[in-house]
Amino acid sequence: MMIGLWGMISKNNLIKKLIGMSIFQTAIILFYVSVAVKSETANIPILPHHGHDYSPKIALAHAVSDDHENGGHDDHAGHQAHPVGPKIPDPDGYANPLPHVLMLTAIVVGVATLGLALAITQKIYREYGTLEEDQLLEKVRADDHG
Amino acid sequence: MKKLAGIVVFTVGLILLYGVSSLDDFPSWGTPDSPANKSPLSQYFIKNTIVDTEVPNMVTAVLADYRGYDTMFETVVIFVAGLGIFAVVRVFEHGGASRVVTADTKPDIIITNTCRLLIPLIQLFALYVLAHGHSSPGGGFQGGVIMGASFILVALAWDLDIALKRFSEKQAFICSGIGILIYAGFGLASVFLGEEFLNYGIIHKILPGVDSPEMARYYAMLGVEIGVMFTVTSIMFLIYGLLATRGKMTAGL
Numbered sequence: 001m002m003i004g005l006w007g008m009i010s011k012n013n014l015i016k017k018l019i020g021m022s023i024f025q026t027a028i029i030l031f032y033v034s035v036a037v038k039s040e041t042a043n044i045p046i047l048p049h050h051g052h053d054y055s056p057k058i059a060l061a062h063a064v065s066d067d068h069e070n071g072g073h074d075d076h077a078g079h080q081a082h083p084v085g086p087k088i089p090d091p092d093g094y095a096n097p098l099p100h101v102l103m104l105t106a107i108v109v110g111v112a113t114l115g116l117a118l119a120i121t122q123k124i125y126r127e128y129g130t131l132e133e134d135q136l137l138e139k140v141r142a143d144d145h146g
Numbered sequence: 147m148k149k150l151a152g153i154v155v156f157t158v159g160l161i162l163l164y165g166v167s168s169l170d171d172f173p174s175w176g177t178p179d180s181p182a183n184k185s186p187l188s189q190y191f192i193k194n195t196i197v198d199t200e201v202p203n204m205v206t207a208v209l210a211d212y213r214g215y216d217t218m219f220e221t222v223v224i225f226v227a228g229l230g231i232f233a234v235v236r237v238f239e240h241g242g243a244s245r246v247v248t249a250d251t252k253p254d255i256i257i258t259n260t261c262r263l264l265i266p267l268i269q270l271f272a273l274y275v276l277a278h279g280h281s282s283p284g285g286g287f288q289g290g291v292i293m294g295a296s297f298i299l300v301a302l303a304w305d306l307d308i309a310l311k312r313f314s315e316k317q318a319f320i321c322s323g324i325g326i327l328i329y330a331g332f333g334l335a336s337v338f339l340g341e342e343f344l345n346y347g348i349i350h351k352i353l354p355g356v357d358s359p360e361m362a363r364y365y366a367m368l369g370v371e372i373g374v375m376f377t378v379t380s381i382m383f384l385i386y387g388l389l390a391t392r393g394k395m396t397a398g399l
Contacts, residue, residue, distance in 0.1 A: 001159075001162075002155050002156075002158065002159040002162075005155050005158065006151060006152065006155040009151040009154065009155065010147065010148045010151035010152065010155075034175065035180070035182045035183075036182070036183070037175065038177070038178040038183055044283075045192070045203070045204040045205055046202050046203045046204065046205075046281070046282065046283070094192050094204065096182060096183045096188045096192075097188065097191050097192065097195075097204035097205045097208050098182075098185075098187060098188040098191060098208065099182065100205045101205055101208045101209045101213060104205070104209060104285075104287065105209075105216060105217070105220050108220055108223070108224060108287055108378075109220065109223055111224075111227075112223050112224050112226075112227030113227070115227055115228075115231055115385040115389070116227050116230050116231055116234070118389055119230070119231040119234045119235045119388065119389060120234055122234075122235050122389065122392060122393075123234050123235055126392065
């Protein structure tokens with residue numbers, strides 16, 4: 001993360017700054033995903049659903065059917081239609097899905113911003129013929145005065 | 147300047163390290179008892195996605211259902227990014243015929259034949275990733291990117307003109323718009339049936355063969371993921387095309 005920040009601050013070339021930004025972004029994404037980890041107890045946040053013999057041991061061992069605690073089951077009419085009814089999974093048995101979702105969003109937005117940033121960089125290069133920041137500043141100032 | 151930047155970054159890094167390691171209120175790595183993992187929201191998601199939506203993959207369920215607005219406007223962000231890149235770099239050349247075909251721009255026979263073999267498989271895999279986003283890792287964004295990569299592969303192996311014959315710029319923009327409209331259409335359908343925007347459960351009244359709101363959510367999620375895939379595929383291809391040709395959209399690299 002700090003490498004990315006350093007790249008963004010100290011590098012002179014715009015493309016290198018963008019690389020720094022990408023590293024920074026990826027580091028933060030990694031951090032969020034690591035927040036979601038529940039080591040030793042947890043599985044991936046996908047419930048077992050492939051027939052009867054597919055059963056992650058931990059998830060089933062922890063699985064509790066405390067229907068009363070969760071409440072709100074009465075308004076799910078479709079729930080009763082199933083012969084067995086889905087078991088309520090134990091939260092400790094699965095990794096936290098929320099950070100994963102947020103980071104999926106962040107990755108997609110990262111792609112969009114990076115694409116747009118590259119486009120703007122390309123335009124700058126076409127206009128000024130350089131991507132070095134100091135030369136760029138000189139040329140912009142010269143344009144302003146002239 | 148560089149030294150100053152180095153000092154600043156080093157200090158910030160030290161402060162962060164101090165915050166992570168030596169203060170007591172930062173939970174240890176991977177514990178199920180950390181505040182993020184104990185928050186009622188994520189516990190609700192883990193417990194109730196299968197009851198509410200019949201979707202085993204919680205990430206997909208949260209993405210496309212509980213956080214439907216987020217994902218919808220994320221798709222819009224992609225679309226706007228495509229439009230922005232188009233607006234920034236696109237140049238139109240009316241003279242035409244500026245393209246010179248030389249011997250070394252001819253596509254290589256080994257590469258093209260390998261791509262002929264690979265591209266159908268890549269696209270099939272993209273559809274698989276899309277359709278199995280409910281029960282295994284995957285979904286609209288991932289499938290869309292893979293699908294977009296297959297078009298980019300066409301552009302790389304032959305050249306962009308060949309790829310544009312298959313999937314022109316105009317078609318790409320129309321497809322990306324259609325993707326958002328599909329997404330918003332599912333939202334609007336639930337409005338007209340008497341629920342909130344993007345509350346898909348009610349759609350079971352018009353979907354044939356679906357009798358419970360949960361299954362309606364399941365299929366509506368598949369629908370919005372298809373919409374997302376349309377947008378992502380076409381915008382990925384457009385971003386590549388525009389950036390690789392400096393906005394000329396001919397020939398390519």
